[in-house]
Amino acid sequence: MNYLHTLRILTALTGLSVSLYTAYIYRQKLYNPDYKALCDISETISCSDAIRSRYSKGFGLLDGILDSDSILNIPNFILGIIFFILYSLVTVTEYFTFLLLPAATISVCISIYLFYILNLVMKIHCLLMSQGVKRRRSTRLSSSGYYSKRTKPTQCPTNILSVENFQEMADYVKEKISVKPEVGIICGSGLGTLSDLVKDSIDILYEEVPHMPVSTVEGHEGKFVIGSLGGMDVICMKGRVHHYEGYHSQQLTAPIRLMSRLGVKYLVVTNAAGGVNKSFSPGDLMLIKDHINFLGLAGINPLIGPNLSTFGTGERFLQMVNCYDKEMRETALELAPKHGVSLQQGVYALIGGPSFETPAEIKFLNLIGVDAVGMSTAPEVIVARHCGIRTVAFSLITNMSVHPDSVHDESTSHSAVLALGSEVTGKFSGFITELVSSFKSKGMPLQPEADVFHDTLMESCNNDVMSKTVNNNTELSSTTTPADDNSMQDNH
Ligand SMILES: O=P(O)(O)O[C@@H]1C[C@H](O)[C@@H](CO)O1
Numbered sequence: 227m228n229y230l231h232t233l234r235i236l237t238a239l240t241g242l243s244v245s246l247y248t249a250y251i252y253r254q255k256l257y258n259p260d261y262k263a264l265c266d267i268s269e270t271i272s273c274s275d276a277i278r279s280r281y282s283k284g285f286g287l288l289d290g291i292l293d294s295d296s297i298l299n300i301p302n303f304i305l306g307i308i309f310f311i312l313y314s315l316v317t318v319t320e321y322f323t324f325l326l327l328p329a330a331t332i333s334v335c336i337s338i339y340l341f342y343i344l345n346l347v348m349k350i351h352c353l354l355m356s357q358g359v360k361r362r363r364s365t366r367l368s369s370s371g372y373y374s375k376r377t378k379p380t381q382c383p384t385n386i387l388s389v390e391n392f393q394e395m396a397d398y399v400k401e402k403i404s405v406k407p408e409v410g411i412i413c414g415s416g417l418g419t420l421s422d423l424v425k426d427s428i429d430i431l432y433e434e435v436p437h438m439p440v441s442t443v444e445g446h447e448g449k450f451v452i453g454s455l456g457g458m459d460v461i462c463m464k465g466r467v468h469h470y471e472g473y474h475s476q477q478l479t480a481p482i483r484l485m486s487r488l489g490v491k492y493l494v495v496t497n498a499a500g501g502v503n504k505s506f507s508p509g510d511l512m513l514i515k516d517h518i519n520f521l522g523l524a525g526i527n528p529l530i531g532p533n534l535s536t537f538g539t540g541e542r543f544l545q546m547v548n549c550y551d552k553e554m555r556e557t558a559l560e561l562a563p564k565h566g567v568s569l570q571q572g573v574y575a576l577i578g579g580p581s582f583e584t585p586a587e588i589k590f591l592n593l594i595g596v597d598a599v600g601m602s603t604a605p606e607v608i609v610a611r612h613c614g615i616r617t618v619a620f621s622l623i624t625n626m627s628v629h630p631d632s633v634h635d636e637s638t639s640h641s642a643v644l645a646l647g648s649e650v651t652g653k654f655s656g657f658i659t660e661l662v663s664s665f666k667s668k669g670m671p672l673q674p675e676a677d678v679f680h681d682t683l684m685e686s687c688n689n690d691v692m693s694k695t696v697n698n699n700t701e702l703s704s705t706t707t708p709a710d711d712n713s714m715q716d717n718h
């Protein structure tokens with residue numbers, strides 16, 4: 227009897243120690259993704275992967291029913307700690323001893339279940355290295371971003387970052403802040419001082435946040451500034467990362483998914499861009515009506531790979547009509563004059579960079595109806611759309627893109643872009659603040675109606691092609707000037 231009693235206490239203490247050690251690793255991993263636990267012995271024997279998998283909360287049984295950050299989706303180690311404390315108490319006090327047998331039976335069943343998950347479901351099938359990021363190994367379900375071994379596509383079998391990774395990013399930030407940001411702001415090149423508008427702020431460096439890509443470009447400080455603006459809780463990115471820095475498009479859009487997990491519903495994106503529309507001048511602010519994403523058209527889209535269906539719309543085939551939210555654009559157009567901002571409107575083109583455009587490329591961009599050209603924004607807007615975040619975006623025209631006749635244009639350089647940005651950004655403070663404040667009264671987006679979209683798009687394409695055909699000669703055309711097309715009647 228005594229022997230059994232001691233054995234039960236020893237078992238409970240062992241279980242408790244394992245649960246506590248798991249909690250310790252979980253916490254270490256949160257702050258330092260490179261932390262190597264003692265139990266990470268080899269690629270195949272690793273407790274970290276199990277601890278960070280979706281089976282580590284509610285034994286994975288509540289996945290798909292509850293949000294991963296729901297308080298009801300309790301980590302297994304907490305359940306373990308509670309279980310083993312109760313088990314020890316019953317053993318020591320000898321009260322409610324009739325519970326010991328059912329408790330032991332449940333514990334054995336759970337152990338068998340976890341053994342099955344670890345060995346048959348989470349077995350290693352893929353260890354890819356991509357752009358410096360070691361991919362997780364997994365045979366996860368497609369809804370969570372992984373395919374099973376049998377169905378994996380050869381090009382991109384897993385995502386660069388998993389749902390759990392985004393959750394870890396959000397958990398890290400959540401722990402540091404007392405506000406609940408509903409608005410995200412991205413400061414483009416030279417526009418970093420917009421973050422000074424954020425009051426009662428705390429800063430979080432990108433390099434602190436697990437999985438967060440770090441800015442490598444001058445003028446992109448690389449930190450979140452979180453606080454309040456215009457009566458709204460905001461998370462502002464002082465600097466972004468770009469594709470040309472060598473980041474995968476899923477990495478450079480990771481902060482958008484982080485924002486989504488924090489509860490952000492509205493996004494203000496800014497960038498520095500070269501003016502292609504000849505009626506623009508450096509210092510103009512252009513409200514983006516739509517974009518042409520040359521990386522996307524070339525098959526570089528942040529949504530490529532297993533669909534992350536647990537985010538917002540989570541749609542596999544995402545509609546992009548009205549991705550620059552019409553109502554938010556209307557509000558921006560209404561507010562701009564009040565703040566002395568003469569707002570241009572136009573189409574933004576994303577090119578890969580980092581080289582600026584050749585004269586021939588600018589001529590081409592002008593012909594196809596581009597008003598400003600830059601190296602960012604489109605992937606962020608795509609992911610924001612996927613997350614169901616309503617977005618409004620602006621290009622600060624920092625330079626006129628090279629004219630076909632010019633040999634070299636001093637203003638088209640990164641230092642000139644930064645200089646102009648910091649010179650004029652202050653002028654937009656009141657406008658941006660009131661714009662953010664206006665989100666208070668806005669609801670969530672309506673999904674676009676597919677048929678209406680398609681018909682209007684076809685009509686607008688036909689009209690554009692007609693007008694280009696009629697107007698074009700060998701000169702650069704300025705048929706898409708905002709002055710010509712400043713109404714909100716189009717379908718953009
Ligand atoms: O981050 P954004 O898009 O504002 O930066 C633009 C594009 C290049 O990164 C840089 C060129 O000067 O400005």
Ligand SMILES: Nc1nc2[nH]cnc2c(=O)[nH]1
Nearest residue numbers: 498499500599600601627
């Ligand atoms: N691609 C591109 N990006 C820019 N960012 C600021 N100016 C420019 C430009 O002229 N071209």
